[in-house]
Every structure is written in C-alpha cells, then in structure tokens.
Amino acid sequence: MDSAISDARTPLGASADNGLKIVVVGGFGVGKTTMVRSVSEIRPLNTEETMTQAGETVDDTSEVRGKTATTVAFDFGRISLDARNVLYLFGAPGQERFWFLWDRLFSGTLGAVVLVDTRRIDDSWYAIDRLEHHGTPFVVACNDFGGARHSPESVREALDLDPEVPLVFCDARSRESSKQVLIALVEHLRTRIAGHAAPPRQEFV
Ligand SMILES: Nc1nc2c(ncn2[C@@H]2O[C@H](COP(=O)(O)OP(=O)(O)O)[C@@H](O)[C@H]2O)c(=O)[nH]1
C-alpha cells in the first residue's frame, strides 16, 4: 500500500458539492476493507475490531488465514475526482448478522463492486441477489488470493451472472488494481446510461 496516500489527511476541497457513492460488498474476508484502504486518499474510517473468541464459532476463518480483525459496521473511504466531485466508498460487511444494514446502505448508490474469493464463491451470492433486487448496477471482481486462477467462464457460471455484468480479476492490496476495478464499474455505468434517455442524477445521501 502507498503509505503517502494512506497516511495523508487530505482536506476535502471547499468547492466539492457533488458526492457519488459506491459500495464494495462480498463475503467475509474477501478483501473489502483492503480495497477501500488501497484506493482511498484519506486514512479510511473503518470499524475493524479484533476478533474475539466469541466470534470464533460465528465467523468462518478456516479459509482466511491471518485474518484477526473483522469489520463491525462498514469501511469508509474517499477519492476526490475533481474540484466538485467526490467519490465515497463504503465497504459493507457480508456476514449475515449485518444484513439489516444493507438496504439503507444501498440508497443513493451509483453502483457496487462485488468482491469474490474464488475459493468461496457461494459467499458472494447474497450480495448479488440483493443488488439485483435493488436494481443497483454492479461489477464482479475476483480477488487474487494465489492458487489456480479460475476461468472467467467458470466464475460466471458458478455465480449465474448476467452476460452484461462485467467480470474482472484484481488484487485488492494494489491501489492500481483496485482503481481498475472502479474504472470498470464507471464504464459499466456509462454503458447503461447511454442506453437510457435521461441519466438520473445521483446524490450522496
Ligand atoms: N493474497 C491476498 N490477500 C488479500 C487480498 N486482499 C485482502 N487480502 C487479505 O485477506 C484478508 C481479509 O481481507 P479484508 O480486507 O479484511 O476482508 P473483508 O472481510 O472483506 O474486509 C486480510 O488478511 C488481507 O490482508 C488479495 O488481493 N490477495
């Protein structure tokens, strides 16, 4: 991670008056917190809590080696696009016990990134189901945890993805790679908007 970026507390420009919101969702340990941290220009506010023994039977950490913190509420990061437009990033917890937060979180959302760990594809189903239910546009990003890389076709099939939903591979620890995921989402949004007469103005709420 670029520490010069993560350590900076860049003040938000006074002229920034248009907030755009993107959410990063997916199962436990897929790299949501990592991605929000990688691309954010501020030290992201997050609510990582050291996992206690009480959570041991609740959160399945067997596939997530070295993970000692869990996101309690959500991650929050920010990217200034230009003098007026600011992108806010929210990383939403995937665990079932936080699902009540989701509907509020999705209001006013421009689009979403669904992060997938290809070793645990099923964990991201719920996110996709909720996004489709809300009509929120999204891209699917397979986070690289090493090992054999799955073909895009096999991931699409496993997730039963609509052919128009973009599928990309990324490393959430890399700022550049995470940025490419956001660009894929923005391009997807532009393609969708081009197909509609009047693009709705989205506000951060
Ligand atoms: N190898 C690898 N590890 C990653 C990647 N992204 C995240 N991790 C690690 O996976 C663990 C879970 O990531 P985290 O961002 O906390 O997941 P979250 O529960 O979705 O917020 C952490 O130990 C990260 O350092 C990645 O792209 N590659």
Ligand SMILES: [Mg+2]
């Ligand atoms: Mg997290």
